[in-house]
Amino acid sequence: MTTLQTVFAKAKADNRAALVGYLPAGFPSKDGAIAAAAALVEAGCDVIEIGLPYSDPLMDGPTIQDAVHRSLTNGTRIADVLRTVEGVAATGAATLVMTYWNPIDRYGAERFARDLAAAGGVGTITPDLTPEESEPWRAASAAAGIDTVFLVAPSSTEARIKAVVDCCTGFVYAASLMGVTGARETVNVAAEGLVKRTREHTSLPVCVGLGVGTGAQAAEVASYADGVIVGSAFIRRMLDAPDEAAGRESCAALARDMAHGVRR
Amino acid sequence: MANEGTILTAADLAGNGAQGNDPDVHGKFGIFGGRFVPEALIPALDEVASVYEKAKNDQEFIREFDHLLRTYAGRPTTLTDVPRFSEQAGGARIVLKREDLTHTGAHKINNVLGQALLTKRLGKKRVIAETGAGQHGVATATAAALLGLECVIYMGAVDCERQALNVARMKLLGAQVVPVTNGSQTLKDAINEAFRDWVTNVDTTHYLFGTIAGPHPFPEMVRDFARIIGVEARRQIQELTGRLPDAVCAAVGGGSNAIGIFHAFLGDQDVRLHGYEAAGHGLDSGEHALTLTAGTVGVLHGSRTYVLQDDEGQTIESHSISAGLDYPGVGPEHAWLKDIGRATYHGVTDDQAMQAFSLLARTEGIIPAIESSHALAGALELGRELGPEATILVNLSGRGDKDMGTAMKYFNL
Numbered sequence: 001m002t003t004l005q006t007v008f009a010k011a012k013a014d015n016r017a018a019l020v021g022y023l024p025a026g027f028p029s030k031d032g033a034i035a036a037a038a039a040l041v042e043a044g045c046d047v048i049e050i051g052l053p054y055s056d057p058l059m060d061g062p063t064i065q066d067a068v069h070r071s072l073t074n075g076t077r078i079a080d081v082l083r084t085v086e087g088v089a090a091t092g093a094a095t096l097v098m099t100y101w102n103p104i105d106r107y108g109a110e111r112f113a114r115d116l117a118a119a120g121g122v123g124t125i126t127p128d129l130t131p132e133e134s135e136p137w138r139a140a141s142a143a144a145g146i147d148t149v150f151l152v153a154p155s156s157t158e159a160r161i162k163a164v165v166d167c168c169t170g171f172v173y174a175a176s177l178m179g180v181t182g183a184r185e186t187v188n189v190a191a192e193g194l195v196k197r198t199r200e201h202t203s204l205p206v207c208v209g210l211g212v213g214t215g216a217q218a219a220e221v222a223s224y225a226d227g228v229i230v231g232s233a234f235i236r237r238m239l240d241a242p243d244e245a246a247g248r249e250s251c252a253a254l255a256r257d258m259a260h261g262v263r264r
Numbered sequence: 265m266a267n268e269g270t271i272l273t274a275a276d277l278a279g280n281g282a283q284g285n286d287p288d289v290h291g292k293f294g295i296f297g298g299r300f301v302p303e304a305l306i307p308a309l310d311e312v313a314s315v316y317e318k319a320k321n322d323q324e325f326i327r328e329f330d331h332l333l334r335t336y337a338g339r340p341t342t343l344t345d346v347p348r349f350s351e352q353a354g355g356a357r358i359v360l361k362r363e364d365l366t367h368t369g370a371h372k373i374n375n376v377l378g379q380a381l382l383t384k385r386l387g388k389k390r391v392i393a394e395t396g397a398g399q400h401g402v403a404t405a406t407a408a409a410l411l412g413l414e415c416v417i418y419m420g421a422v423d424c425e426r427q428a429l430n431v432a433r434m435k436l437l438g439a440q441v442v443p444v445t446n447g448s449q450t451l452k453d454a455i456n457e458a459f460r461d462w463v464t465n466v467d468t469t470h471y472l473f474g475t476i477a478g479p480h481p482f483p484e485m486v487r488d489f490a491r492i493i494g495v496e497a498r499r500q501i502q503e504l505t506g507r508l509p510d511a512v513c514a515a516v517g518g519g520s521n522a523i524g525i526f527h528a529f530l531g532d533q534d535v536r537l538h539g540y541e542a543a544g545h546g547l548d549s550g551e552h553a554l555t556l557t558a559g560t561v562g563v564l565h566g567s568r569t570y571v572l573q574d575d576e577g578q579t580i581e582s583h584s585i586s587a588g589l590d591y592p593g594v595g596p597e598h599a600w601l602k603d604i605g606r607a608t609y610h611g612v613t614d615d616q617a618m619q620a621f622s623l624l625a626r627t628e629g630i631i632p633a634i635e636s637s638h639a640l641a642g643a644l645e646l647g648r649e650l651g652p653e654a655t656i657l658v659n660l661s662g663r664g665d666k667d668m669g670t671a672m673k674y675f676n677l
Contacts, residue, residue, distance in 0.1 A: 055447070055579040056564065058456040059302045059463065065446050078576050101300055102563040106577030128300045128566070132290050153304035155466065160306060178304055179464040 001120055002094045004147055004170035007046045008205040008226060017222035017262040019044055020207055021255060022098060022231030024051035025084040026076030027067040032244045034087035036251055040234065041093040043252040044259025047227070048088050049125060052081045052099035059127055061182030063232040066239060078107055082119040089120030096149065096170075098125040101133075109136050113144035123147030123170050131163040138167060151175050152198055154190040165202040171227060172198055176210045183213030183233045192224045215254075218261030228262055230255075272330040276495045277320050277488055285530055285597060291480020294603060296596035299479040301459075301566045308466045313481040315385050320488060325381065332377045333492065336410065337366045339374075340496045343504055343657075348627035349640075353647025356654040359504065360630070361497045361525060363661050370633065370662030371493060371521045372403040376472060378489030380407035383470040390414040390469040394458045396423055396451035396517075397587030398430025399662065400474035405439035407472075415439040418457045420450040423587060430666060448581045451591050455565050475518025476595030479566030483595050490524030497657060498528045505655050511536040511646055514659040515638040516556065516609060517589035519598045521661035526607060536608070539598060540642040542584030543611030553582035555594040556602050556609040564593040570602075585614035585670060586634035588662075612638040618674050620644060621664065633662035634670060 011018040021040040025033050037048045053071040057064065081097065089095040097116060104112045104126070116124070123146045129137060134150065141148045147170030152161050155178060165172050176191035177184070191208050198206045208221045209229030213236075221228045234251045241247030291297045299309060319325040333339040341362045350358045363371035376393075383391055391413050395401030401417040408415035417434055421443040424431050434441050447453035455478075462471040476483045476490070494512075501509050512529055514522035516539040529535045544552035552558070555570045562571035564579060572580040572592035584590040601607040617634055620641035625631045632640060636659070643658045650656070664671070671677060 054577070056452060056456055058459045058565070061460070062446070069446065072578065102571075102573070103577040106560075106562055106573060106575070127302050128563075130299050130301070130303065130306065133298055133300060151303045153302065155304050155307045157307060160303065164303060175302075175304060178466060180460045 001089060001122065002092055003122055004047065004094050007094045008171065011046060011226070017225055018046040018207070018227040019218070019255070019259055019262050020047040020049060020227050020229040021045040021234060022049040022051060022229065023234060024053050024064065024067050024071050025081040026053055026071035026074050028070070028238055028244050028247060029074060030076065030080050030084070033084050035244070036238065036248050037084070037088040038091050039248045039252040040255045041088070041091040043255035045093060045255055047094045047096065049096045049098040050081060050084050050088060052078065052097055052103055054100045054103055057100065059180055061180040061232060063235050063239065064181050067235045078103065082115055085116065085121045086119040094122045095120065096123045096125055097121055098127070101126055101129045104137065109140040110143070113140040113146055117144040117146050121146060123149060125149040125173055127151050131167045134167050149173050152194060154178055154188070154194050158197070161198055162201045165198060165204065168202070168204055171205040171207050172202060173229070174198055174206050174208045174225070176208050179210065181210055181232050183236065184211035187211050187217050187221055191221065195225050215257035215261035218258040219264040222262040222264070228258065230258060272326060272333060272492060276491065277326060285527070285600070287480065287484055291484065293597050293600035296568050296599040297480055297483055298568050299566060300563045300568070301479045302463060304463050305466065308462070309479055309481065311386065316382060316481055316485050319382055319385055325385070328381055329378055332381070333374065337373045337377060339366070339492065341365050343497065343500045346624070346628045349624055350647065352623060353644045355652035356647030356650055356656055358643050358647060358656050358658060359501060359509070360658050360660040361493060363493060363521065363659060364632065364636070364663035368403050368406050369665060370399050370403070371490065371524060372400050372474065373406070374492055374524070375474070375486050375489040375520060376403040376407040379470070379472045380411050380413065383413060383472070384411060386470055388468055388470045390416070390465065391472045392416045392418065392458050392461050392469055393472045393474055394451065394454040395419050395474065396454070396590060397666065398423070398427040398434065399588060399666065401439070401441070402430055402433050402437070404472050405434040405437035408439060409437045416461065417441045418444050418454040418461070420448070420454050421445045422449040423451065427587065452579065475520045476523050476597060477518045477565055477567055477569065477593055483567065483597055486520055487523045487527060487597060490520050491527050493521070493524035493659060494526060494528030497525055501655070501657055508532055508535050509657040510650055510654040511538055512657045513538045513540065513639045513643045513646065515589060515635045515661060516541050516594060516598060517553065517591050517635065518593070519595035521659055523595060523597055525659040530606065537601070537606060538642055538646060539607055539609040540612045540638040541609055542586060542589035542638060543613040544583040544585070546613055547611060551583035552611065553584045553589050553591060554611050555592060556598060557611050567596050569596040569599045570594055585617065586638065588633070588635040589638065610642060612641045616641040621671065622675065631664035632660055633664050634667045636661045
């Protein structure tokens, strides 16, 4: 199993940022999601986030909402998410689950942490779990030996940044902009400042997500962050492709472009 | 103390000294409430909480709010005895709190006026809101027009079609109505979309949330703005009957009208508090909105509360003939009142509600909102149980004009 610590140490040794790809489980199909994530790994993604589809994704833009809706319509269950993690972790990439809090809450924090670790998952990203509410999840994750990643935002005060990074292990997720997920024309200039502010409170790697969609943007973000997170841009290509194989190819091409980007 | 001629005091607004049920610093009512939202929204929620905390103790704010409640919303609203209706309730004396007589026709106006005033204090010029049936949307558009705020209303595309008249009203009032086409295309998806707008435009925009759900401080703040219902009713019923009522009944969707009337009675241990949820086609049909009576504890729309959800935490779509009760979550304070046993919650089916709707119209000449009809149906049953000596106060939270389309279909009018 490849840990986040290994990934970021290796990227640092190569003097580059890590590339993190996001795909929801069960999209475009249960097996198709594993195949697509494997293609991203082969094309140069160091870390894969598997999204746990949720009925009320209130921080996601239309692209991810669409994919998640299709996944739930396909009947994706948590067992499928864990199988997806297992399949992707087998490729050698560090594999996390990104999820809203309620599915874990309902499944049981300790049970989810244990099952995720058993599937080869290395941690979670929980965008709507605030530091104030995170203690039970951090305890369960620590017991299972998995990392807990939380988000900081451009609006975060210094005190909030400190509270969030104190809950993080593995890395810190810096949301580049005030808004929902989705590729944008340009990466928000606030992102660099946020990374700088975050580094004042932690020695953990800081990865930037939200709005990154091209190799050039990946290169730009890689110049100041430890990792570049890409989700909607991959999903958009899968949604637009005539079939799964073509979607996978198109995602792999973009991932290769981004993998070059983080090495520039 | 209240100024001469006012109806509201700081203590009324905040429930100070009235045996309030205030949440802790993290917005928790017991295990319920709190904040489960993206970090990006935390500073905005902190700002709303701190500006509200100052405002509710500021005489100037209270005076402004009081002035609008009296001269614009039409408060205080009266109590009405309904003897002919009460005959069907085992002779118990049913008394209605007439929120249907407020401007815009429902209790929602109380909360929107409070939050619209607060929006000005926040220095923001744009409000957004979610709406199901359109009542909160219309109320928000009304307050925005009154105070010169830009207004955008998110409404499920299915609801836009079902409630075309309210869409037209909002547009006439100068609001932009955005149909939400994702998910189930109803209230819960409209809330998701409003949160997405808020996180994107939080510098300029206040999310004028319509009920006592959502992240802290909304459950507490919306309750405080709705408290006036119970503050008035508690005084009025004693003037009318010489004593406190035996029970207070209200419909519960998100729960703001119910908490609005319950809250002033929380310390009166002999007054039973009954909330009525929409049982839709019945519990066994699976088509209902019985969040408190049949839901499980989870997190929805930023708050820990009872939720209609499956075994893996996916929200289950609710059903009710009344759009205002058609919501798979509920305010965390009701979850708390249920768990500590201070209030009890029951289901009323579509059919039971429609019978009460028609009965009140025919016996008293009052056409209630279908939401409020759930409380009326509950009171009929409760009256038979408590007997002719009992007095039951019912919150008639809104009027039924908006429901005529549904009534025409249901009764073949």
